[in-house]
Each structure stands twice: as C-alpha cells, then as structure tokens.
Amino acid sequence: MSYLIGAYGFAIVLLAGYVIYLVRQARSVAARMDEVEEGGPAAG
C-alpha cells in the first residue's frame, strides 16, 4: 500500500506543481505585458 501512496503522491505533486508553474508564469508575463503597454515602448 505504501508503494501505491508513494507513487500517486509523487504523480500528483509533480502534476500539480507543473500546473502552478504554468499559472504563475502566465500571470507574471501578463503583468509585464500590461506594464509595457501602459508605459509605452519606452518602458521596455
């Protein structure tokens, strides 16, 4: 049983971690996009 928990535990942690990575990256890039668009090309 412990193997089962271990295997699924690892899988869920990795997949969830990847989803969080994607969301966080998307947010940070979107934020920088707004920054660039507001400040005009000079803010680049």
Next chain:
Amino acid sequence: MRAYLRVAGAVARKDLRTELRSREMLPALGQFVVLALLIANFGFDVGTGGSRIAPGVLWLTITFAGLLAFGRTFAAERDQASLEALLLTPASRAAIFAGKALAAAAVLAACEVVLVPALGVFFGTPVLSLPLAAALVMVTIGMAGLGCLFAAIAAQTRARDLLLPVLSLPLWVPFVVVGGRAVQVALGGGGELNGALALLLDFDILFVVVASLAAKFVLDD
C-alpha cells in the same frame, strides 16, 4: 549524383588531410583510449574474468571517443570561421554532411584499431575477428551519422560541448545495445551473430538516411 560524391569526397578528404597534418585529434584519441582501458582495468579489477566485461569497456570507450571525434569536426569549422564559406556554395548540404560524417567515422575507426588490440592486452580477449570488425564498422557508421548531425547543431549554439553528449547518447542506445550483443558473440559468447549484424545494418541505413535528410535543415540558416 556525381556532384554529390565529388562534394562528399572533397569534404572527407579535406577533414582527414587536416587531421593527418595537424595531428590534433588522433593522438588525443589514442591517449584517451589507452587511459580508459587502464582505468577500466583497475576500476573493475576483475582479475582473470576480464573477458566478461571487455564488451562493456569497449563500448564505453568508443562512445566517449566518438563524442570527442564528432564534436571536434564541426567545432574546428566553427572556430576557423570556415563553416560559413563552406555553406556559401551551392554544394548540397547532405553531401557536405556525408563527407563530415565519413571523415569522423574514419577517425573513430582509426581509434578502434588502437582500442581492440589494447583490449586484448588488458583483458585477454581474442583480438580481431571478422564479425567483431563488421560490428564495429556498422556501429561506427551509425553513431557517426547521428553524432555529426548533433555536432552540427551543437557547434552552432553557445554551450556546444554540453549539448553534444546530451543529444547523442540517448540516440546511440540502440547501437550500443545491439552492437554490444554482436561483440559479445564475436568475442566468443554464445548466441546468434547474423541477427545482430543484420539489425545493425537496418539501423545504419535508417539513421544515415534520416541524418542526411535532416542535414539540410541543420546546416542552413
């Protein structure tokens, strides 16, 4: 077709001539081979049972010697800025690639000529037999095909020495697996040889064709 052979021949001749004259790589490879065997001899310390691990040592040494040989061919072009002059001709990229791969394979083969007898000395294995030579030649060609393709990619990026092994080693696995089996049989282990050699030939044909098709996209901007 004649132009293809002329270009491939010219590139191979140019590389080998450069190698024979500057004698950069061959001594380095020769030294590397003997050193690797020495380390393996002490590292594995199997005393008399050497012949059992000889195929493994053979493949490990050939794999890393291959990385040195293939990496060097394109790195040299890049350092002398001659790669661009080479590509600014109408010569077909597949032919240029074939020439480079042929020359690199020849250098690796020369290195194997040192390696196999040294293996016999260090591990007491029967030295050269036709099946062993056939297996070595076919694996060398297959590894050269893929190795030079990835060397051409690596040479055009920043961290080239890092990228070549990372790309080539996984793709060489089939050659080492089947080549290893063929060598084991050739060195007297039991088992059926023709199957292994036939398989190696199939791999060679497949990967050399794929590599020369891909050369067009790797050697052009």
Next chain:
Amino acid sequence: MRAIEAVGLRQRYGTRTVLGPLDLVLEEGERLAVLGENGSGKTTLLRLLATAARPAGGELRLLGLDASTERTELRGRIGYLGDVAGHYPALTALENLEFFCDLQGVERPRARATLELVGLAAAAHRPAAELSRGMAQRLGLARATLHAPQLLVLDEPDAGLDEEGREVLAAVVAGRTLVLATHDRELASRLCQKSLDLSRRGLEVYR
C-alpha cells in the same frame, strides 16, 4: 537584368535595428562602393547581399532571383569575401582553392589559374596558416572569383593589401558587377562608379 534590387531592406540584432530600411538598385556591370565608419552597417549589408544572412524585413532580389528562397542557386553565382577569410590552415593555398572547386562544381585546373591571377602562384604549396594577412586576402579574392560569379561582394578586401595587392584587386574586379565595402575613399572612387555612405545615407555618383 538588375544585379541587386532591395526595397525597404532592414536587419536587426535582438532589439537593435542595425540597417535600413534601405532601398538599393544596382544594374549589371555597375560597381558600387559602400562607405561609412565602423558600426554603420557595411558588413551587415554585404552579408545580406551575399546570402550569408537573412534580412529582418524588406524585399531583396539578387540577379533576378529571390534572396530568401533561391539561395542555393544564388550561391553558385555570387562571389563573397567576408571580413574573416576563413581558410583551412592545414591545407595549402592550392588545396584550399581546389577544395572550393569541388564545392562549386568547377574543374580543378581553375584553382591554379586563379591562384596565378592573384599573384600567389609562388605560395601555392604553402599552408594557409603560414600566409601573411595580405596573402590570405588575395587567397580570399581568388576563392571569391573561382566560379566566375556574376556578382562580387567584397568586405574590405583592401585591408592588408600592399600596392601590388591593390593592383591585383583592380584586375580582379575589372568588368564585373561589384559591391565593395571599404574605408579607403580614394580606392572607392578609383574602382567604383557609385558609392553609398551608410553613415550619411547618401547615394553619390562619382562620374
């Protein structure tokens, strides 16, 4: 047929625009000098004209062919000498040229003939590594004209050339369509009919 037709030609490295937008026309047989101080885009322009690099924007037709799609065809008709000659050091001068004969699909005797044209016959069997800078430039000139190109693109070929070397340069470019990047305005006016100064963006006609 026009040798060069460039409309709105632009080149960029990362975020910096290093050339253009530039319009340029060169008729067959004309010789153009490209002037301008360092960093004005001379080498960038010549690399585009020799299909050694792809433009970031604009249209470029060379010898009636599209510079982006018909590159292999063009590379048989353009002779290019870049800012770095890129010879194979271990090969002799003659072997270097014979190698490029094979690549260009030209018969090998042409190598020796071109070697004599640039006055390097005596150094035929000397490894390229041992050639002086001027001789390496001449070997580069030989390599650029080996396949009788319709368009010559030479990036500061006069660098390192002695007086005799300059005469060789004049002989080599005579009667050809040429784009020559140089700092030497006197040489430019002597060899070329038109000049383009990338620093002041002015197209000036000498005669």
Next chain:
Amino acid sequence: MAPRADLLRLAAVADALLLLLATGLVVFYAPADAVQGVVQKIFYLHVPAAIAAYMAFAVVLVGGLVYLWNESPAADRLARAAAEVGLVLTTVTLVMGSIWAKPIWGTYWVPWDARLVSTLVLWLIYAGYLLMRRIATPGRQAARFGAVVGIVGFIDVPIVHFSVTWWRTIHPPIETAAPGALPPAMLLTFAISSLAVLLLAAVLIGYRYRLEALRERLAAALDR
C-alpha cells in the same frame, strides 16, 4: 490556431471533474488485483500517463514536420509546448513504473525491461530537446534544430524499445500483468482514467502554448 481561452477553460473544468471521477473509481470501485494486490492500482495513472506522453511527443513530431515544411511559428510553438508536457508525463510514468517494479520484481530499476529502458531514453531525448531549445538562439535556429531533434528523437524510441526487447529475448522474459485480460470493473476505471489523463495532457499543452505565445508577444513588445 491559438486555442481560444474559453474553450480551454471549459476543457479544464471538464477534465477536473473527470479526474475526480477517475480518482473515485480507482479508490473505491476498482477491485485490487488478485495477483499483485492493491499496488496494481498504480497502473491506472502509470499507463495512461505513458500513452499521453507518447501522444505529446507525436505532437512534437508533427509540429516539427509542419515547421520544416512551412516555417509556421504556431507549429513550432505547439511542438515546444507538447515537448515540455510530454516530459512531465514521462517523468510521472518513469517514477511510478520504478515504484511499481520494487514490490513486483524487488528492484527499482530493471535494465532489461524494454518499457523501463525506452521510457528512460525517451525522457533523456526530450530533456535534451528542451535543453537545446533553451541554448539555441531563439527564433529560426531554435525552431529548426528543435524540429530535427524532435523528429529524430521520436523515430529512435520504438527502436530502443525493439532493441531492448530483442536483447531481452536472450534473458528469461518475465511477463507482468498484461492489461488485456481485465475484469469489467478494472476496464471501466482504466478507460475513465485514460480519458482524464489524455484530456489533462491536451489542456496542459493548450495552456503551455498560450504561455509561449504570450512570452513571444512580450518579447516583441520589448523590442519596439
């Protein structure tokens, strides 16, 4: 071709529900295997993840081929997104596979098992692919080299699998529980979990694709 945000969000929600359903089935409904006991339930994520990873790498192959054919940035972006998701899924497959091997064969790594070896090689190839994408100059070069590595890499995997199986015919073959002969309850759970994992892979690729597109737009905006 960029997947529209609303479509993607809908698929994500649907997939979340599906995953919940699958988990419920695995935990409560699917019976433990007669031979291997409860540890066999690893199979409900291990195998679908492997299938999804293969599919993802097939997308990398197709993306690469399309890019080489018409240099469309969308194909390259899709290939890059699929490669990353494929690598994550292969990591899941690999780790779960070796954890499963421990109770069954007594060791975490079995050198002559074709599935384990070829999955590891698959992992190494696409880790190399992503490393190369990071190192090569972004744009045309990274895309062209990516396409070549993606195509050659994909071709190599079945060959690795074949050569190890061919090698293994020399060693005594030990058959693991073939998924074919499954009682209906297990089959249903397997079907649902496979669907959930495949949809998850598609959703992840969609979001990774959008992230890539956003990054490129940002880089372009910074250029101006």
